[in-house]
Amino acid sequence: MKYMLTYDLMETIRNTNQWMGATARAYASYPIMSWGANPAMDWLKAWGEVTERTFARMVAKPDWDIPVQTNFDGTDMVVSTETVVARPFGDLIRFRVGNRPDRSRRIMLVAPMSGHYATLLRKTVISLLPDADVYVTDWHNARDIPVSAGKFDIEDYTLYLMDFMRALGPDTHVIAVCQPVPLTLAATAYLAELDPKAQPRTLTLIGGPVDPEANATEVTDFGRTVTMGQLEETMIQRVGFKYAGVGRMVYPGLLQLGSFISMNLETHANSFRDEIISVAKGEASDHDRHNTFYDEYLAVMDMTAEFYLSTVERIFKGREIARNAFVVAGHKVDFGKITTVAVNIVEGEKDDISAPGQCLAALDLLTGLPDDKKAAHLEPGAGHYGIFAGKSWRNNIRPHVLDFIDAHTDGKGANVGNVVKLS
Structure with missing residues (x-):
């Protein structure tokens, strides 16, 4: 896995999911979609909004945003x-x-x-x-x-x-x-x-x-069961051309995030399901409990x-x-x-x-x-x-x-x- 292609592929998957979310949100927001009652558009827009935000924040460093x-x-x-x-x-x-x-x-x-x-x-x-x-x-x-x-x-x-x-x-x-x-x-x-x-x-x-x-x-x-050779082959990648660290060997933040999420997969899945429902009902906000937590949790670094x-x-x-x-x-x-x-x-x-x-x-x-x-x-x-x-x-x-x-x-x-x- 120690190749730029692998790193770029992972970034491509993340970017594609972000694009799919943005596309779904934009499509469901067309004025013509509101001419008739169609709950499916509300759900599509909600899914797109949550998906776009989820994958976009994975590559953005959060602000400290310390209150006065x-x-x-x-x-x-x-x-x-x-x-x-x-x-x-x-x-x-x-x-x-x-x-x-x-x-x-x-x-x-x-x-x-x-x-x-x-x-x-x-x-x-x-x-x-x-x-x-x-x-x-x-x-x-x-x-x-x-x-x-x-x-x-x-x-x-x-x-x-x-x-x-x-x-x-x-x-x-x-x-x-x-x-x-x-x-x-x-x-x-x-x-x-x-x-x-x-x-x-x-x-x-x-x-x-x-x-x-x-x-x-x-x-x-x-840490006890895996060998160092296994770790180096499966966890280490070389930074792709998109970033200033091109060529640097890293343990990608996206892989670490995957490990974090897998430890409590059901909890995270339920949280995102509930957030989509909240957005569809108009009950969510930029600073609700879900977004406050995941804006930080999903922002990962290599x-x-x-x-x-x-x-x-x-x-x-x-x-x-x-x-x-x-x-x-x-x-x-x-x-x-x-x-x-x-x-x-x-x-x-x-x-x-x-x-x-x-x-x-x-x-x-x-x-x-x-x-x-x-x-x-x-x-x-x-x-x-x-x-x-x-x-x-x-x-x-x-x-x-x-x-x-x-x-x-x-x-x-x-x-x-x-x-x-x-x-």
């Missing part, structure tokens, strides 16, 4: 993004809230690179903005990165995180969500050896596979082949993080070197991606960290998405994380210092 924040004097402040560190495969961005003074809490959110854009953390950002200055790792779509930019694997990802932490300084509180949890832990441990003063103040790890074998899921079972393959081989199969055997740029990282960074583990009881125990395994690796700097929280009834967005996050996990940050902050309430801006 209210100042102490009641005025509205517009939220904008600015780039703090620029890199070929991802940037560190800040959410600037009008002319608001810096908050005492400086939080760096490490977004997953697992098929979705960093905008997956939009609700997390919105919930934290009133109480903190928020920074996010904004990873780029591999199909848009020229081959001349070089490779990007899990070691490069770790080095990027180290650069981001250095730029923000030691008064930073890092929150890693899902996939980047083990690599964020590794970046912190490497900094503990190379540049201790650049370590963050606290590290909150949310639902990530530090030890995938601690509690098996479908994801870990897949990962570099080397990042995807090294994740499976070294994190899941080799368990290098879990065995304290992870090597970055020829240097073996020792998690026992983390001695001052307070570490907080958050897991969801019903998480079927990174099951309880996988993230908690991080605490056993921190042999040099005092117990009073370790914490763990298991959220009852929460699934994977619920531990960083939704009701469980808002009501329980977010307050817990902020309390943990405050409990391990020196000079609580003081303004933070300047941020080093790199390019």
